[in-house]
Amino acid sequence: MPTRAEIEALDRNDPLAGFRSEFTLPPGVIYLNGNSLGPMPTKAAVRAAEAATQEWGVGLIRSWNTAGWFAAPYKLGDRLAQLLGADAGEMVVTDATGLNQFKAVAAACALRPDRRVIVMEGSNFPTNNYMVQGLAAFLGQGHDIRFVEKDGILDAITDDVAVVALTHVHYKSAHVLDMAAITAKAHAVGALTVWDLCHSAGAIPVDLHAAQADFAVGCTYKYLNGGPGSPAFIFAAKRHHAAMQQPLSGWWGHAAPFAFDRDYRPAEGIGRMLTGTQAIISMQAAEPGIDLAVRADKHLAWAKARTMGDLFIAQVEEKLGVDMFRLDSPRDGHQRGGHVALAHPHGYPIMKALIEAGVIGDFRAPDTLRFGFSPLYLRYTDVADAVDILTDIMARDVWRDERFQAKDAVT
Amino acid sequence: MPTRAEIEALDRNDPLAGFRSEFTLPPGVIYLNGNSLGPMPTKAAVRAAEAATQEWGVGLIRSWNTAGWFAAPYKLGDRLAQLLGADAGEMVVTDATGLNQFKAVAAACALRPDRRVIVMEGSNFPTNNYMVQGLAAFLGQGHDIRFVEKDGILDAITDDVAVVALTHVHYKSAHVLDMAAITAKAHAVGALTVWDLCHSAGAIPVDLHAAQADFAVGCTYKYLNGGPGSPAFIFAAKRHHAAMQQPLSGWWGHAAPFAFDRDYRPAEGIGRMLTGTQAIISMQAAEPGIDLAVRADKHLAWAKARTMGDLFIAQVEEKLGVDMFRLDSPRDGHQRGGHVALAHPHGYPIMKALIEAGVIGDFRAPDTLRFGFSPLYLRYTDVADAVDILTDIMARDVWRDERFQAKDAVT
Numbered sequence: 001m002p003t004r005a006e007i008e009a010l011d012r013n014d015p016l017a018g019f020r021s022e023f024t025l026p027p028g029v030i031y032l033n034g035n036s037l038g039p040m041p042t043k044a045a046v047r048a049a050e051a052a053t054q055e056w057g058v059g060l061i062r063s064w065n066t067a068g069w070f071a072a073p074y075k076l077g078d079r080l081a082q083l084l085g086a087d088a089g090e091m092v093v094t095d096a097t098g099l100n101q102f103k104a105v106a107a108a109c110a111l112r113p114d115r116r117v118i119v120m121e122g123s124n125f126p127t128n129n130y131m132v133q134g135l136a137a138f139l140g141q142g143h144d145i146r147f148v149e150k151d152g153i154l155d156a157i158t159d160d161v162a163v164v165a166l167t168h169v170h171y172k173s174a175h176v177l178d179m180a181a182i183t184a185k186a187h188a189v190g191a192l193t194v195w196d197l198c199h200s201a202g203a204i205p206v207d208l209h210a211a212q213a214d215f216a217v218g219c220t221y222k223y224l225n226g227g228p229g230s231p232a233f234i235f236a237a238k239r240h241h242a243a244m245q246q247p248l249s250g251w252w253g254h255a256a257p258f259a260f261d262r263d264y265r266p267a268e269g270i271g272r273m274l275t276g277t278q279a280i281i282s283m284q285a286a287e288p289g290i291d292l293a294v295r296a297d298k299h300l301a302w303a304k305a306r307t308m309g310d311l312f313i314a315q316v317e318e319k320l321g322v323d324m325f326r327l328d329s330p331r332d333g334h335q336r337g338g339h340v341a342l343a344h345p346h347g348y349p350i351m352k353a354l355i356e357a358g359v360i361g362d363f364r365a366p367d368t369l370r371f372g373f374s375p376l377y378l379r380y381t382d383v384a385d386a387v388d389i390l391t392d393i394m395a396r397d398v399w400r401d402e403r404f405q406a407k408d409a410v411t
Numbered sequence: 412m413p414t415r416a417e418i419e420a421l422d423r424n425d426p427l428a429g430f431r432s433e434f435t436l437p438p439g440v441i442y443l444n445g446n447s448l449g450p451m452p453t454k455a456a457v458r459a460a461e462a463a464t465q466e467w468g469v470g471l472i473r474s475w476n477t478a479g480w481f482a483a484p485y486k487l488g489d490r491l492a493q494l495l496g497a498d499a500g501e502m503v504v505t506d507a508t509g510l511n512q513f514k515a516v517a518a519a520c521a522l523r524p525d526r527r528v529i530v531m532e533g534s535n536f537p538t539n540n541y542m543v544q545g546l547a548a549f550l551g552q553g554h555d556i557r558f559v560e561k562d563g564i565l566d567a568i569t570d571d572v573a574v575v576a577l578t579h580v581h582y583k584s585a586h587v588l589d590m591a592a593i594t595a596k597a598h599a600v601g602a603l604t605v606w607d608l609c610h611s612a613g614a615i616p617v618d619l620h621a622a623q624a625d626f627a628v629g630c631t632y633k634y635l636n637g638g639p640g641s642p643a644f645i646f647a648a649k650r651h652h653a654a655m656q657q658p659l660s661g662w663w664g665h666a667a668p669f670a671f672d673r674d675y676r677p678a679e680g681i682g683r684m685l686t687g688t689q690a691i692i693s694m695q696a697a698e699p700g701i702d703l704a705v706r707a708d709k710h711l712a713w714a715k716a717r718t719m720g721d722l723f724i725a726q727v728e729e730k731l732g733v734d735m736f737r738l739d740s741p742r743d744g745h746q747r748g749g750h751v752a753l754a755h756p757h758g759y760p761i762m763k764a765l766i767e768a769g770v771i772g773d774f775r776a777p778d779t780l781r782f783g784f785s786p787l788y789l790r791y792t793d794v795a796d797a798v799d800i801l802t803d804i805m806a807r808d809v810w811r812d813e814r815f816q817a818k819d820a821v822t
Contacts, residue, residue, distance in 0.1 A: 026469045033472045040468040045460065048692055052459040056639055057451040058437045060771060061444045065819045069639060098661035098687035099510065106549065122673050127662035127687055130675035134660030138517065140552060147673065219688070228467050228480060228691035249545030250509035251538035260776065262533050262558065264541035276509035276538055277630075279690030280639035281459055360471060365671065408476045 001318050002311070010307075010380040016300055019376040022292055023225070030382045030389075032361045035199060035339040035372030038225030043288035048227075051284035072283050073231070073252075073274060079294050080224075080233055084197065084216070085207030091235045092270050093220065093286070094252075094278060097198060098131045100217035100234040101165070103246040103273055105132050107236070108163040108192040108215055109143065110245050115162035115191070122147035125171040128196055132165060150175060154185050161191040168206070169199035169337030172364050174329040176204060176337055179211040187212065192240075198222060201233075202293045203305050203338030203374065208235055215240070223305075223338055223374050225289030230282050234273045241269045250275035292376055301375040306333035308373035308383050309340050315387035316342065320394060328368060339372040349404035353393045356404075359386045412729050413722070421718075421791040427711055430787040433703055434636070441793045441800075443772045446610060446750040446783030449636030454699035459638075462695035483694050484642075484663075484685060490705050491635075491644055495608065495627070496618030502646045503681050504697070505663075505689060508609060508630045509542045511645040512576070514657040514684055515626035516543050518647070519574040519603040520554065521656050526573035526602070533558035536582040539607055543576060561586060565596050572602040579617070580610035580748030583775050585740040587615060587748055590622040598623065603651075609633060612644075613704045614716050614749030614785065619646055626651070634716075634749055634785050636700030641693050645684045652680050661686035703787060712786040717744035719784035719794050720751050726798035727753065731805060739779060750783040760815035764804045767815070770797045 002010070011017060024042045025031060031039050055067040064070055076093035084091070094100070105118065118136065120129055129145070136143035148156040150170075157164055164186045169176050183193045195216040200206050202223030208216055216235040220226030236244055245266065251257045252274035255265045266272035293301075310333045316325060325342035344350055344367060351363040361371040373383065393399055413421070422428060435453045436442060442450050466478040475481055487504035495502070505511070516529065529547065531540055540556070547554035559567040561581075568575055575597045580587050594604045606627040611617050613634030619627055627646040631637030647655055656677065662668045663685035666676045677683035704712075721744045727736060736753035755761055755778060762774040772782045784794065804810055 024464070024468045026471070029471070031471060037467075037472045039471060040463065045463040045468060048463040049456070049460050052451065052456040052638065052696060053435070056448075057435045057456060060437070060440070060442060060450060061448045061773060062766070062771070063639070095510075096506075096661075096687045096689070099506075099659065102659060110549075125662075126665070126671050126673060126675075129673055130660045130662055130665060131686075133675045134658040137656075138658035139549065221688075227463065228474070229688040229694070230692075231690065245548075247545040247549035248510065248513060249541045250507075251541055254537070254541060258776065260537050262537060262540055264537075264544045275542075276507045277632075277640040278507075279642065279693035281641075281696050282690035282693040283640070285463060285692050355473070360473070362472060365669065 001314060004384065007380045007384050014304065014380070016296060016304055016375060019292060019296060020379070023377040025377060028358045030359045030386045032359060032371040032373065032386060034225070034374030035222055035370060036362050037221055037228060038223060038289060038374060039377060040227070041225055041288040041292055044227055044285045047288055048281055048285040051281045055284070069280050073278060076287060076290055077233060077270065079290055083294050083298055084201060084235070085209045086235050087238065089269055090238055091233055092273055093231050093233045093283070094274050095232060096229070097196070097217055097219045097232040098127045099248065100232050101128055101194065101196065102131045102135055103248055104194045104215035104217050104234060104236070105163055105165050106135055107244040107246045108194055109139065111192060111240065111243060112162035115160055116141065116143050117146050117161045118143060119146045119148065119153065119156050119161055119164045121149060121153070121166055123149060123170070123172070124167050128165065128167060150177060153177065153182060157185045157189055157191060159189040161186070161189060163192050163194060165194040167196040167198065169204065171199055172328070172368055173341050174199070174337035174339050176335050179213060183211050183213055199337045202301070205302050213237065220286050220290060224293050226286030227282060227289070230286035231278060236270055236273060244272065246273060248275045252276050296376060304375040305338045305373050306336070308375070308378060308380060309333055309336055309338070311380060312340050312371060312373065312383050312387065315384055316390070319387055319391045324394060338374060339370050342369045342371070343367045344369065346399060348407070349399040350393065352404035353399040353401070354390060357389050357393060359389050412725060415795065418791045418795050425715065425791070427707055427715055427786060430703060430707060431790070434788040436788060439769045441770045441797045443770060443782040443784065443797060445636070445785030446633055446781060447773050448632055448639060449634060449700060449785060450788060451638070452636055452699040452703055455638055455696045458699055459692055459696040462692045466695070480691050484689060487698060487701055488644060488681065490701055494705050494709055495612060495646070496620045497646050498649065500680055501649055502644055503684055504631060504642050504644045504694070505685050506643060507640070508607070508628055508643040509538045510659065511628035511643050512539055512605065512607060513542045513546055514659055515605045515628050515645060515647070516574055516576050517546055518655040518657045519605055519626055520550070522603060522651065522654060523573035526571055527552065527554050528557050528572045529554060530557045530559065530564065530567050530572055530575045532560060532564070532577055534560060534581070534583070535578050539576065539578060561588060564588065564593060568596045568600055568602060570600040572597070572600060574603050574605060576605040578607040578609065580615065582610055583739070583779055584752050585610070585748035585750045587746055590624065594622050594624055610748045613712070616713050624648065631697050631701060635704050637697030638693060638700065641697035642689060647681055647684060655683065657684060659686045663687050707787060715786040716749045716784050719786070719789060719791060720744055720747055720749070722791060723751050723782060723784065723794050723798065726795055727801070730798055730802045735805060749785060750781050753780045753782070754778045755780065757810060759818070760810040761804065763815035764810040764812070765801060768800050768804060770800050
C-alpha cells in the first residue's frame with residue numbers, strides 16, 4: 001500500500017500534471033464524475049463566448065464561411081480519429097450519441113439485409129437498447145434483439161446475427177468488453193459491429209482499426225470534456241463508406257447540400273452520416289476538450305486512469321475494509337474502464353454526503369456509487385483525499401442525516 | 412409612396428422599437444438575413460457564458476438538477492406554445508428541425524398504418540424531402556412521396572394519403588400555404604398533417620389549434636433568434652399523445668429515464684418526442700431569443716414584418732423600376748412570409764456587393780436574392796436605406812467587380 005509520501009511523489013512525477021492547469025475546477029471540489037460530465041477546460045468558456053459574441057454576434061450568417069461552422073464536424077472528427085485509432089475521413093462529430101447509434105445500427109442492418117438478429121447487452125445503458133428497439137419496431141421487418149450479458153456475448157454471435165451493438169465499457173460496472181475478439185467473432189459469422197465508446201474515449205485504450213471495428217459512436221462530454229450535451233461522434237470504417245446508408249438523411253449529408261436538389265444523394269464518405277444544422281455554440285465549446293485529449297500522450301493518459309482506479313480500490317480496502325462496500329468493477333485495471341463502482345445498500349445518501357463534503361461522484365439505482373478517474377485533471381492525492389473523506393463519512397455515520405435521504409429529480 | 416419623413420415617423424411611432432436595444436448588432440450593418448440566422452440578443456451571450464462558466468464550470472454534474480438542464484426542453488416548449496397557438500405540454504424544444512421532421516412524419520405514418528402516400532412540396536427546402544425519403548426507404552413498406560407544387564396541393568390530398576408534410580412558408584419564394592384549409596382537406600380524407608414552421612415562427616401569424624394542426628416542427632434560429640443551430644421545436648396536438656410513437660426512442664423520452672429499465676416505455680405526452688441529452692450551452696443561449704419573441708405583442712410583430720416587406724417591395728419598384736428585379740414573392744403581404752425574394756441573373760455578385768456595403772441578405776441558386784424583415788430589431792428606415800444601397804450598387808455596376816464573382820463554400 002503506498003504511503004502518503006509515495007502518493008505525493010506520484011503527483012510530482014506525473015508527466016501529465018501540467019494538463020490540470022488547462023481546466024477550471026471549483027475550489028474545494030474533488031471531481032470524480034468525469035465519467036458522466038467532464039469539467040470545463042478554461043478555453044471552452046472562451047470558445048463558447050467567442051462563438052456567441054464574435055461568430056454569431058458580429059459574424060452573423062457570414063460565419064458559416066468565415067468561422068468554419070460547416071466544416072466543424074469533419075475537423076473535430078479528424079482530430080478524434082487520432083485518439084481512437086481511426087483515419088482522417090472516418091469520423092465526424094455531430095448530433096447526440098443515441099442518434100448516432102440509430103444511424104450506425106440502421107446502416108449496419110442495411111448492409112446485412114438477409115439477417116434479423118441484433119446482439120446487445122441487456123444491462124447496457126438503456127438508451128442504446130431503447131434506440132435499437134425503436135429502430136427494430138420501425139423497420140417492421142422482424143428484427144429481433146438478442147439480449148445477453150457479457151459472458152454470453154461470444155456464444156450469442158451466431159450466423160443469423162446481422163449486427164452486434166455493444167458498449168465497450170459498461171456504464172455501471174465499468175467492465176471492458178474485448179472489442180477485437182468480439183469483432184473477430186462477428187466477422188467470422190458474417191455480422192457487423194457497432195461499438196459505443198462513451199465510457200472509453202479518453203479513458204482507456206481504443207484502437208478501432210486494430211480491432212477491425214465496423215462502426216462506432218460515443219459522446220464527447222465525459223472523458224473528452226466537451227461540455228454538457230456536446231455533440232457526439234460517429235465512426236464508420238472506410239471499407240463501408242461506399243455502400244452504407246442511413247435513414248436520417250438530412251441536407252448536411254447530401255453530396256451537394258447547396259445545390260438544393262429535390263432528391264437525396266448521399267455525400268461520399270463519412271459525410272453521409274451527417275443530418276442537419278448542428279448546435280454551433282456547443283460544438284465550438286467542445287473543441288478545447290477534444291484538443292486536450294488528443295494532445296496528451298494517450299498511452300500515459302490510459303495508464304494514469306488505470307493507476308488511479310487501482311489506487312482508489314486499494315485505499316478503500318485499506319481504510320474501510322473489504323466488507324463495507326462491494327466492489328462491482330473488475331479489480332484488474334486492464335479489464336476496467338475509467339471509473340470504479342462500489343455498491344452499498346445506502347449508496348444514495350452516502351453519495352449525497354460525499355458531494356456535500358466536496359467529493360463529487362454519482363449514484364445509479366439501486367445501490368451503485370460511481371467514481372470516475374479522469375486522467376487529465378485529477379491528482380493521485382485527490383484519489384487518496386477522496387477516500388479519506390469517504391472514510392470519515394462512514395466512521396461518523398454522516399450519511400444518516402435526514403437531508404441526504406431526499407431524492408433529486410435527476411440522479 | 413411614403414416619403415423619408417413618413418418612414419422616419421413609422422419608426423418613431425413603432426410600439427416595438429424598444430426591442431431593438433435587446434440585440435447586439437454590429438455597427439454599419441443592416442441585417443436582412445434573420446430569415447436564415449437571427450442576430451444575437453445581448454442576453455444570449457450572457458446566457459451562453461453563464462451556461463459554460465457557472466452551470467458547467469462550477470455546477471458541474473449538479474447542474475442537471477440545479478440549473479434545470481433536464482427540464483429545459485419542456486420549459487422552452489411551453490413558452491413557444493404561447494406564440495404558436497398551442498397549449499403548454501404540446502411542444503418541446505429539442506434536437507434539430509430535420510430530426511423533428513423525421514419523428515413527426517414517422518409518428519403520423521404510424522397513426523395511418525393502412526395508407527402509403529405522403530404529400531410534400533417538391534420545391535420545398537430539400538432537407539424536409541431528404542428526411543422523408545430516408546424515412547420512406549427505411550420503412551420499406553412502399554411509402555410513396557407525392558411531390559406537388561402549391562397550386563396542386565389540395566387536389567393531391569386524396570383518400571390514399573397518410574400524411575401531408577408541408578412547409579408553411581416557402582424558404583425561397585416566401586409564399587404562405589393556407590394551413591387551416593389544407594389541414595381541413597387532409598382531415599376530410601382521413602390524413603394527418605405535419606407543418607414545418609421554420610420560416611413562420613416569429614414572423615407571420617401561426618395558430619396551430621385554430622388550424623387543427625396535428626404535428627409541427629421548426630427551428631429557433633431564424634425569427635426566434637436562438638443562435639446558430641439552436642435546438643428546434645416539435646409540436647404534437649394533445650389528441651395524438653396517447654397513441655403516437657416515434658422511432659428515435661431515446662432515454663429522455665422514456666416514462667422513467669432514471670429507472671434504467673431495459674425496455675422502452677414512452678413518456679406520457681409530448682415528452683415521448685425527446686431523444687437524448689441536448690446540447691445544453693446552445694439550449695440555454697436560445698432562451699433569451701425565444702423569450703423576446705414571446706414577450707413582444709405577436710400581432711404587432713406580424714404586422715410590422717408584413718409592413719416592412721411591403722415597404723421594401725414598394726421602394727425597390729420606385730427606385731429601381733419594376734423590370735430590373737423579378738419579384739418572386741407574393742405581392743400581397745398576407746400571402747407572404749417574413750422575407751422577400753427578388754430574382755436577377757447576376758444575383759450572386761449583387762448580393763456579395765450588398766454584403767460588402769453592409770446590407771446582409773442571402774442568395775439561393777440560381778438567381779434569388781432573399782431579404783428578411785424580422786420585426787424585433789429592424790427599423791423602417793433600415794429598409795429604405797437598404798434599398799438606397801442596392802440602388803447605388805446597381806447604378807454604378809459595383810457588382811461587376813471581379814471580387815464579387817467567386818463562390819463561397821456555403822452560399
